[in-house]
Amino acid sequence: MASITQEILIESSAEKVWEVLGDFDTGPSRMAPGFVVDTRIEADCRVVTFADGTVVRERRVTVDHDSRRIVYSVVGGNVEHDNAVMQVVADGAERCRLVWTRDVLPDDLAAPMTTAMTQGMTVIKRTLDG
Template sequence: MASIRKEISIRSSAEEVWEVIGDFGAGPSRMAPGFVVDTRVDGDSRVVTFADGTVARERFVSIDHETRRIVYAVVGESMQPDHDNASMQVVADGEAQCRLVWVHDVLPDDLATPIGTAMTHGLAVIQKTLGPTHGS
């Protein structure tokens, strides 16, 4: 199984960033506008539509507000992986700075490259969206 781990620094408090990241229903559209063009809740899942036309059904797995960590699994026929599980965690790094750690575990291994590329692009949008002008 491929495990892709990406991390960025965001110049905003962990609390402000978690308020968006921890919003399972609308978080993707809020954290990455333009990269994500639509998010809607359907039962215990969210359906996320990306700018490139990809549609992913992401099932809610768990949320831990104390550690600021959310876990979801990509299910259904969007990318047809054998296994696809991801977590996002916001870690405080001072009062006005935090780190976002995104881990994605996927099978088959050959999905790691396209998923890693998409994560890198998404994180650049998230960093810009939730950075210093967030909430202004």
């Protein structure tokens, strides 16, 4: 199983970043506008549409407000297994770290997912900084 971890510093409080990230229903569109062009809820999943036309269904696993941690899984398509965790960790009063970890099968999905996560993190930082 491929495991991917990325981390960025965001110049904003953990509370402010979590307000966006912890919103399962609309968080992707709010944290990565332009990179994500639509987020909508269908049954027990959110459907996320990316600027490149990719559409994924993500099932909510948990949203833990106390630890500022959200867990979700891409379901369907050519994904055998996916577990994604995003966590906001305070690093002072007006700075935090966003840690995004993903475990995925099949392994050959790691390269495109890493690219997408890197692009997404760039947009997230730009959107949520200060």
